[in-house]
Amino acid sequence: MKEELLRQHTIIQCLALGFRIYRTNFIPILILSATLLVPPIISSILNLEIEHILFFLTIRLTEAAMTLGIVVLMFQPIFPAIGILKGTRPRLVFGAIHVGILQFIFFLVGSMFAVLPLPLNAILFFCLIISIFAFALAQTIYIIEEERGFRALVASYRLAQTNMPKTIITIILLGTIKLFFFSALFLSFIPNIELNPSENEEVVTQMLTLLQNPEVLSALRWSQYLGYVMVYPFAAIVMVLLYFDLKLKHFTIEEVSLRSRIAYLLPDPVMTPSHSPENPEN
Numbered sequence: 052m053k054e055e056l057l058r059q060h061t062i063i064q065c066l067a068l069g070f071r072i073y074r075t076n077f078i079p080i081l082i083l084s085a086t087l088l089v090p091p092i093i094s095s096i097l098n099l100e101i102e103h104i105l106f107f108l109t110i111r112l113t114e115a116a117m118t119l120g121i122v123v124l125m126f127q128p129i130f131p132a133i134g135i136l137k138g139t140r141p142r143l144v145f146g147a148i149h150v151g152i153l154q155f156i157f158f159l160v161g162s163m164f165a166v167l168p169l170p171l172n173a174i175l176f177f178c179l180i181i182s183i184f185a186f187a188l189a190q191t192i193y194i195i196e197e198e199r200g201f202r203a204l205v206a207s208y209r210l211a212q213t214n215m216p217k218t219i220i221t222i223i224l225l226g227t228i229k230l231f232f233f234s235a236l237f238l239s240f241i242p243n244i245e246l247n248p249s250e251n252e253e254v255v256t257q258m259l260t261l262l263q264n265p266e267v268l269s270a271l272r273w274s275q276y277l278g279y280v281m282v283y284p285f286a287a288i289v290m291v292l293l294y295f296d297l298k299l300k301h302f303t304i305e306e307v308s309l310r311s312r313i314a315y316l317l318p319d320p321v322m323t324p325s326h327s328p329e330n331p332e333n
Contacts, residue, residue, distance in 0.1 A: 053125040057304060059296050062221050069289035072124070079132035080120070080284045086136055087112055088276060095272060104155065106275070110283055111151030112144070114190035117287035118294075122195065122313050125306070134316045143194075150193050150203045157182035157204075184219055185211050191294045195309065210297050221293050225286040233278040240270035 055068060073080060091106040116135050123131045161179020164172040185208040192210065193203040211218040298304055310317070 052128070053306070056121065056125055056292070056295055057299065057306075059299050060292060062217060062224065065221065065289050065292040065296065066224070069285055069292055072121070072288050073285040076120075076124075076130035079130040080117075081280065083116055083120070083132040083135060084113055084280050084284045087116065088279060092276065106279075107155050107158070108148060108151045110279065111154060111190055112147055113279075113283055114287045114290065115143075115147040115150075115194050117284055118191045118194040118291050119313060119316065121288060121291045122309050123316050126310060126313075126317055131316045138315055140315070146193060146199050147190060149200055150189050153200060153204055154182065154186055154189060157186065181208075184215070184222055187211065187218070187222055187290060188294050188297075191291050195294070195312065197312070210294070213297050213301060218293065218297070221289065225289060229278065229282050229286065232282045233274055236274035236277050237270055240274055241267060 060068060087109050091102050091109055094102040094105050116139075119135050119139070120130045120132070123134075157178060161175050161177075161182055164175035164179065166172075186204050187207065188210055189203040189207040192198050192206045196203075196206065198206045295304065
């Protein structure tokens with residue numbers, strides 16, 4: 052696995068390798084992603100306003116967790132879902148949340164473009180696009196390179212810039228896959244609703260009426276959650292592979308450094324007689 056990961060791939064090869072890793076380790080990845088989804092589900096049940104923020108941060112934490120898992124797969128054949136959940140250090144979690152909050156702020160600011168006049172809406176829309184493409188590798192960079200906060204965002208932008216067309220195409224393809232699964236799930240959950248709007252009623256008003264329906268809101272929520280469990284871990288794996296690909300184009304990746312970062316997730320090396328302290332000459 053290490054040899055496959057530490058070499059450059061085309062976009063199609065990244066998708067194929069990512070799917071193979073996802074399929075082979077589906078059960079532990081499912082356990083990990085479902086566990087990370089617990090906070091937004093609880094907030095949804097309690098009707099807390101922070102549900103969408105928690106879900107956004109859950110996606111970012113999934114990217115960090117998948118990065119840990121992929122790096123571990125370089126040195127052992129089993130995806131360490133339980134090890135990540137039990138052994139991940141608080142400092143690592145808080146650092147990933149910190150990067151995720153910064154990503155959320157950029158996304159939130161960019162999402163305000165629709166309610167502002169020109170040229171502010173155009174500028175904010177540009178910020179939104181930048182945050183999607185330029186900062187997509189921030190969590191992976193935080194885990195592997197230990198760059199915290201804004202440094203992780205800057206490092207992500209610089210790395211994506213080395214091959215921006217490949218980064219953009221990969222993210223668009225993953226976004227299309229996510230949209231396909233979400234749409235399929237939503238259509239399977241959404242009830243048959245007849246709004247019977249008047250001829251003079253605007254489309255926006257119809258949409259607002261639809262989104263106020265409790266059954267539609269429930270369908271949206273569960274489509275979002277199931278789509279996350281099914282697709283987002285795969286997308287996160289592909290982004291890790293993209294990171295390796297972009298990094299190897301201009302730099303080398305030190306295996307010793309990678310191993311030191313995930314040493315607490317690896318089993319202790321077996322001490323053999325030939326490598327024991329009593330035989331230092333060997």
